[in-house]
Amino acid sequence: MVETASTTGRRYLNDAAWRYFWHPVCTLSELRTAAADGGRAFPVTLLGEALVIAEIGGEVAAFRDRCIHRSTKLSVGRVEDGGLRCAYHGWLYGADGAVREIPAMPDHPIPGDCRVRRYEAAVAYDLVWVRLDSSAGAATVVPPCPAWGDEAFRCVPGEPYTWPTSAGRRLENFVDLSHFPFVHDGSLGDRRQTVVPVAKVDRLNGELRFQFRPSPDMQLPGVALMAPTDYRIFMPFAVNLEFFFPGGERSQLWMAASPVESGVCRSFWFTCRTEDRNGDDRPHLDFQDLILSEDLPVIEAQDPPEIPAPAEEFSVLTDKVSVAYRRWLKELSDATDESPKAFARRLASVRIESGRVYEDAAPSGPR
Ligand code: FES
Numbered sequence: 001m002v003e004t005a006s007t008t009g010r011r012y013l014n015d016a017a018w019r020y021f022w023h024p025v026c027t028l029s030e031l032r033t034a035a036a037d038g039g040r041a042f043p044v045t046l047l048g049e050a051l052v053i054a055e056i057g058g059e060v061a062a063f064r065d066r067c068i069h070r071s072t073k074l075s076v077g078r079v080e081d082g083g084l085r086c087a088y089h090g091w092l093y094g095a096d097g098a099v100r101e102i103p104a105m106p107d108h109p110i111p112g113d114c115r116v117r118r119y120e121a122a123v124a125y126d127l128v129w130v131r132l133d134s135s136a137g138a139a140t141v142v143p144p145c146p147a148w149g150d151e152a153f154r155c156v157p158g159e160p161y162t163w164p165t166s167a168g169r170r171l172e173n174f175v176d177l178s179h180f181p182f183v184h185d186g187s188l189g190d191r192r193q194t195v196v197p198v199a200k201v202d203r204l205n206g207e208l209r210f211q212f213r214p215s216p217d218m219q220l221p222g223v224a225l226m227a228p229t230d231y232r233i234f235m236p237f238a239v240n241l242e243f244f245f246p247g248g249e250r251s252q253l254w255m256a257a258s259p260v261e262s263g264v265c266r267s268f269w270f271t272c273r274t275e276d277r278n279g280d281d282r283p284h285l286d287f288q289d290l291i292l293s294e295d296l297p298v299i300e301a302q303d304p305p306e307i308p309a310p311a312e313e314f315s316v317l318t319d320k321v322s323v324a325y326r327r328w329l330k331e332l333s334d335a336t337d338e339s340p341k342a343f344a345r346r347l348a349s350v351r352i353e354s355g356r357v358y359e360d361a362a363p364s365g366p367r
């Protein structure tokens with residue numbers, strides 16, 4: 001009998017591994033819109049943990065969404081008086097998570113260990129990022145968004161969307177080359193052209209990189225948008241695609257899937273372009289919305305929503321990117337069972353299959 005998650009009682013991938021990484025949890029605008037509405041804080045869920053995000057004294061803080069006094073959610077409290085005040089008995093938490101006031105006994109000293117669990121939080125690309133477990137230290141960073149801050153590009157944020165699938169499945173769908181003719185017939189692909197090249201996949205800097213170079217007969221006029229594309233997957237759930245158009249124009253599509261909880265992810269994304277930078281953004285956003293509406297029905301129909309063990313799905317040569325991705329996820333997941341150090345070593349591992357030389361390659365880690 002094949003061992004499966006249901007027979008072993010354990011999932012194929014150990015979700016604890018993703019706690020070492022930075023994930024986006026909300027947009028800065030969502031946080032500030034809540035704050036402008038009577039000082040509301042912003043509740044989010046990351047890897048099944050309920051968190052509250054609040055901007056306190058100019059600092060974005062992420063706390064466990066549970067008051068240490070009588071367990072009311074802090075997200076029903078208010079940002080006021082230089083802290084986050086619990087709605088029940090008014091305890092006030094500072095940006096560092098320490099209790100600053102206990103209104104019922106203002107003349108008594110506050111015990112030193114009176115603090116809510118606080119997580120690392122950062123702001124990048126107008127998104128709030130959280131890392132639940134910092135024990136892998138500098139091994140993980142907020143994934144790059146190459147076009148952000150590059151004056152050659154105009155970056156437009158899309159509306160974040162929540163899908164009933166795992167972040168791993170979402171990421172795989174984003175980098176899947178052989179679904180275009182079926183899921184995106186007429187938008188990104190064409191039913192008459194189903195054969196895809198097999199990419200050479202490189203592993204370096206915590207990324208998988210590969211290139212898609214469609215043959216001229218794949219670029220059907222007026223039907224397929226099949227530009228040469230460079231892919232970068234920032235492990236585990238972020239990705240950037242750069243498209244190269246005739247005449248030198250470029251565009252980038254960036255996405256980070258946040259692992260909300262089992263079988264649910266929320267994707268944050270930008271579409272960035274060098275062409276027509278002062279033009280209307282709407283057609284670019286509308287095109288992506290069309291692509292997403294084509295993808296969703298097949299993604300929500302995947303059962304299970306989590307990436308299963310290799311024996312449970314049939315992979316072929318053209319699934320090479322997915323196989324390389326799953327292999328690395330599994331290595332990171334297994335190393336997490338060992339130690340944060342082992343995890344960091346696996347994330348720094350290097351495998352170059354394409355023969356390309358990367359100028360930004362970090363000094364070689366163990367292979
Ligand atoms: S439950 Fe939060 S102050 Fe009492």
Ligand SMILES: [Fe+2]
Nearest residue numbers: 173179183295
């Ligand atoms: Fe797709």
